[in-house]
Amino acid sequence: MRARRVTALGGAIALMVSLGACSENTGDDTGGVDTTKPRTGAIATDPKDSLGPAPEVPGAAKGGTFYILRENKISHMDPQRIYSFAGLMGSQLYARFLTTFKDDGKGNVTLVGDLAETPGTNVNNDCKVWEFKVKQGVKFEDGRPITSKEIAYGIARSFDPDLTGGPTYLQEWLVDSPQYDTKWDFKANKTSLPPGLTTPDERTLRFEFNKPRCDLPFAVSLPATAPLPADKDTGVNLDNQPFSSGPYKFTKHTPGVEIVLERNEHWDPATDAVRHQYPDKFVWSLGADQAAQTNRVLAGTGNDAAAVATGGVPSELIAKVTGDPKLKERMIVAATPNAYRLSINTARVTDLSVRQAINHAIDRTSITKNLGGPYGAVPMTTLLPPTTLGYKQFDAYPAGDSGNPEKAKELLAGKTQNLVLLTSDVTSSQERATQIKNALEKAGFTVTIKTIPEDGYLDTVKKKDNPYDIWVDSWAADWPSGASILPVLFDGRGIKAEGNSNTSQLNNEALNAEFDRILALDPAKQAEEWSKIDERLMKETAPAVPLYVEVVSLAHGEKAGGVFIGSIFGWPSFVDAYVKQ
Structure with missing residues (x-):
């Protein structure tokens, strides 16, 4: 994987992008969404853009349980193995990465530092050497501080051939070969790091490449850079119980049935420019198909009033939803990439x-x-x-x-x-x-x-x-x-x-x-x-x-607020989600 759609300008990177429009339903009856409408984005060059707390969501309130309805089990929950849209967007609740995107839900995105203070420093202005400084005050769910060591370990374990499924940009770039798992053996080197990856001190992560890798700030926004202490690495079993660095942590996981995430008391909003912690809990309820999900949230009985149906409104229910103004208000229509x-x-x-x-x-x-x-x-x-x-x-x-x-x-x-x-x-x-x-x-x-x-x-x-x-x-x-x-x-x-x-x-x-x-x-x-x-x-x-x-058309209960379709992956984002009181 070799993406290079950026221009190095000193220590900063300029970016012009084109994305599909993603927004709440505007009320037109055609359902037409402009799939070609251009959008612009940038990489933040001012460290203040990477600081928290994230701007408050108008009308948002704290408390309650937010429900996410999905038909099937998510492929992987282990950050180093995630590469599905549901996994990528869902992981934002319990994992943090070196960088991440600020997204207004309308296609306007800005890459900011997440665990890092900025989206990275291009040390020699040649895209071959990059450094990231870890924020102070970022912590795991058990209260211990997140340092460069745990971030580097997370990247290193992505080389493990048993942990397949995730993106391979960093692995291939570090060893300069698509056959990364044969170039560096994670199992034989668990106490060391892949070539080109070092931690000069507890707050500094350094990447050195043989070739220019100008897209690195983007690549480290993917879950492979989620931190993990070595003593919490359970191998393939981490899929069942990831170790949290985000605003929520796993408290219950019945694979294929239910996932319960509750507030991580050690997450500090002052360190996070993107996420909120409005609901007390997020509950993934698995099993219902598209039609059942949609009918449940539209009926809005009990817990379903605070739920979003991620399966999308099936074609046989489109006329029902769009033909009723009150139901149509609870429909999000968005073109995706x-x-x-x-x-x-x-x-x-x-x-x-x-x-x-x-x-x-x-x-x-x-x-x-x-x-x-x-x-x-x-x-x-x-x-x-x-x-x-x-x-x-x-x-x-x-x-x-x-x-x-x-x-x-x-x-x-x-x-x-x-x-x-x-x-x-x-x-x-x-x-x-x-x-x-x-x-x-x-x-x-x-x-x-x-x-x-x-x-x-x-x-x-x-x-x-x-x-x-x-x-x-x-x-x-x-x-x-x-x-x-x-x-x-x-x-x-x-x-x-x-x-x-x-x-x-x-x-x-x-x-x-x-x-x-x-x-x-x-x-x-x-x-x-x-x-x-x-x-x-x-x-x-x-x-x-x-x-x-x-084109995504989602229905949600009348108490489910703050959900939008992410501009990068075209799947619901929950970083602003809240339960209407």
């Missing part, structure tokens, strides 16, 4: 013409209609979402509104092609899989659907030797950068046994070289190049079928 695609396993589906036929066959309109139309998804035909800098609209395989099965048959030229389609057990995912199967079979494919539990889905599709041909993936840039999409998803040099973001397993030497060429350009010149390589990827390799950009 999340782009969905049908990934094609190029290691199994090796014939380019077959991959092209799959592209022609897919019926995007039926899929987006089933997701709620403009309240759920907007069709796309490019790998880059429209909000990406350098975006250019094109359609390499015109399929019309309902697919082009005849063109697909022409490409298959009478060949019999069997495909194994993987899906999770989430209701909406199974419905989408059925639509994909129907479209492909109209074009002459034979499709077998295989279903696995949602909490194992991500880990499965990231395995190199998984036995599946196609599945639906989604991706939002890990920070506001177009360069953190295509190289991450399609550079084949980093493919390993498991934990791959390049789930299509594409390894094209010419395109790999193009990634290197573009990333070496001045950032201001990269944008147009990414649109060119987007088109090349689709025409020359067809590693996936672009499907749609997600």
